[in-house]
Amino acid sequence: MTAVTTAHPAGRRTTRDGFRQVLHAEWTKFRTVLGWVAGMGVATLLVVLVALLAGVSSDQKGSPPVPIGPGGEAVTDTCYFVHQPLAGDGSVTVAVSALDSSIPQGLGDLRPGVVPWAKAGLIVKESTRQGSPYAAIMITGGHGVRMQDNYVNDRAGLRGPVSAASVRWLRLDRSGDTITGYAGTDGTNWAEVGTARLSGLGSSVQVGLFVASPQVVDGMGTTGSVSTAAFGDLRLHGGWTGGEWTGELLGDHSPSFAGFPGNGSGSFTQSGGRFTVTGAGDIAPAVRETLPTGGTLNDILTTGTFAALIAVIVVGALFITTEYRKNLIHVTLAASPRRGRVLLAKAIVLGAVAFVAGLVGAVLAVPLGARLARANGVFIFPVTPWTEMRVALGTGALLATASILALCIGAIVRDSAAAVTSVIGAVVLPYLLIANPFMPASVANWLTRVTPVAAFAVQQTLVQYPQVASHYTPYQGYYPLVPWVGLAVLAGYAVAGLAVAAVVLHRRDA
Template structure:
């Protein structure tokens, strides 16, 4: 691809990106692009004059079918603006943008299964601007193809109307953590009198010896940090700090969003982005658990390790 601020880039599988020359591209300084295929390897080249070509990147795509599609595209990401809310949090307001690209001197070497066709990728022509000014699509004119489009290139996300998996897992986690607590010493239904296993967190319960303080510790260290960072209440920096040092960092296992250095977006916990990778969040959660396990034996009573009222 040719970009206005980052020169020529070669992107594959939506997430991986290779930098080309990095030279700025404008209307007066166009670039020529070329893709070549050899087996499962696709190589991209760029040129300023059509004579001297420089390799931008080579990508191996295992299992690439014998026949593939090649085409032209134009994309323009949204322009985000942050509006302050709550105690310093921010909500994202975006402006729709559109771009047009003129492609000429188009050539194809090798076997072709058919001619060019105009296919929509995603949604288009739904805004008032497209309906009344310039529709998104492709037009062939004087031997060139003018492609007009909007939107970024990437995996579908919440902005497309889909519910991200981290929201689904978050709701499931809340339901599990809000299970009712049984009273100490009460018999289990249908089992007769005797000890009853509860949903008490074992480590805080062992350390504090009473369920209510254990609940308070779990809520303050896990539920509260997750809750206040899931909504745009706190500043992004503070929200990210909480998810880096508290046991709530373990929620990073839900991470499905990927930060792209050249993609303009609001990367914050309130938008579903966790500051730590999943493995780092789990490691921090395990470190907190290990610390509590190390403190628990010092607080447990002698004997079998449980007070009579806790059975």
């Protein structure tokens, strides 16, 4: 035992036990009011019921399967592919002298335009199966030379656009599972762009030219595009000795392919060593706009969480304002005169109950809602178990933090109607604004950075990819802040509320 504890043994124990007593008292207060316990139960129920409703009401039976990449993520695997099977190790080179894209203007009237992520180049693909592993080196419409593999990986090479005056030479080497991409401007000097390891690649692979042309962002929406590339000097080296080239549009019926604009189609022409290839689609991870029919855990949970939020805000505000209304606060403060600790104890009790309500709700809602949605043919963007756990814990934390905020505002304004209105207003108004599809992305993103709705980021499961052009807005399920930072914004409000409430409780007569 230290000197300090022997000096004030009794005092120390009283202090520590004192807080436990306050906590116990507040817990007893909470659990003995049927309405508050019921309110928290309603919160859980709302999360689950809305998830069930969202699952039951969806109907996409019979839609084609969504391609899944080697990493387990949803992908889009559509391009025009001029290929032949090749066995063993070897190398392929080509010169690209043009990449021209067209975008529909008005009704089917194609005009030349810029498609920053239009792709043309060389690809080594395990097979023509949707979602099969690949590595590719390509020239893009606006991002120079890139080396990409397995849908999600992307490395930059030479900058600048391609033209007849500035031809780009591309090369892919295969050595076992290792594919290396090179680029150059003359066909003799090569700079390595990147190396990809495609595990489990068989001896025989499909090798060739590809052209892809993804959707482009156009105002509030997206529009399809089509691109044509000119290739020359296509040569096979090393162990590879070529046969006939065949061309086909991969992933023609994939749900992540919206079709050719203006009733066009993919094609290739060959004359000597020169190829002209026209294609559409994209080889990339799927995002919300390329797979609009896909569902997320976010879709299943967020509306129910929003409903539950209203319930826990009401309970949180009542937990303290009832004491003022009935002057019970005098009894409470007489029993434990240190007011800050009473507030803290209330916050802990309330937060713990709301956390459990949200966690239980999410743990039940996610599997039930997802199962029902899948049974109705909805594709759910796959998530890792860690993400699923984060979403469930985050939902609990979101409800807990919001209820504590309501408690603090209740302690400050001492009126339940005012507290409930202001906290619901602070959450509802920005949420309504971001839930409007016509809200400009800049405004929506700003709102989800600074207002309490930033916390809904904790439920996001979609990933933004810089190599895919799309509207990454909260409405689409993409939040500007990473999950825990978004929650931290709300927590910041709650902590500030606690501090102000503690000061106010201290200074003001009860």
